[in-house]
Amino acid sequence: MTGSPLSLAVAFQAGPIAVTEPVLVTWGIMLLLAGGSWLLTRRLTLHPSRAQSVLELVVQAIEAQIADVMRAEPASYLPLIGTLFLFILTANWSSLIPGIEPPTAHLETDAALALIVFVAVFWFGIGSRGLRGYLATFAEPSFLMIPLNVVETITRTFSLVVRLFGNVMSGVFVVGIVLSLVGLLVPVPLMALDLLTGAVQAYIFSVLAMVFIGGAVAPKEPNA
Helix, strand or coil: CCCCCCCCCEEEEECCEEEEHHHHHHHHHHHHHHHHHHHHHCCCCCCCCHHHHHHHHHHHHHHHHHHHHHCCCHHHCHHHHHHHHHHHHHHHHHHHCCCCCCHHHCHHHHHHHHHHHHHHHHHHHHHHHCHHHHHHHHHCCCHHHHHHHHHHHHHHHHHHHHHHHHHHHHHHHHHHHHHHHHCCCCCHHHHHHHHHHHHHHHHHHHHHHHHHHHHHCCCCCCCC
16 A cells, blocks of 8 residues: 555445445455354354364453453453454554555544444443433533533544554555555565454454443443
8 A cells, every 4th residue: 555545446436436445355354254254153153163162262361351340241342342452453454465455554444434333322321221322421520511522422432443544554554655665575464463463453442342332331341
C-alpha cells in the first residue's frame, strides 16, 4: 500500500453502485468466518477432535476475558465480542495475502466497527437498566455532568476509529514502502511485527468494547 491510505479502489460496478476493494475483502472475510464456523461446529462431539479442541479453547478464552473485564455472565456478550475479535484479527492479518489491503486500514471499516460498539452500548445498557435507568447514568454523579458524559460517549467511540485505523494503516503502509524500496526479503521481520500488531489491536478493540458495554449495564457478578 504505497498510495493514499484514504483512497478507495473500485473493484467493480454493480449498476450505479461502485463496490470498492475494502468492501469486497470484507465480504470475503465474512464468508470465510461464517463458512469456517459452520464447518467447525456442524459435528461437535463429547470427544473433541483437534480442531474442536482449538475452537473450544478460543471460546473459553474469550468467555474468561469477558467475565474478568465486565464482571458479568459472558453468554449474552460472547457473540458480539467474539465476532468483533475474530473479524478484526482476520482483517488485520489479511495483509499477508499479496495484493490485499486489510479493510481495517480504511476509515470506513473502522467507523462501522466503532458504530457497532456504540449501538451495542445503548442496546445492552437499556436492556439491563431499562430506558429511564440507562439515561439516568448520564446524570451521574450530578446533572451538571450530562454534557460531559454525552461528549465522552461520542469521543470514546471516535477514539476506537482513530486507534484501529492509525495502527493498522501505518503498519501496512510502512511494509509497502519498504517492499517497494528494498525487495522481497527485508520486509519479512516487519511483516512478523505487523502480525503481532494486528493481534494486539484486535485484542485492544475487543477489550475496550467490553469496558464500554460493561460500564453501561447494571453490575452483575458472574455465577461461580
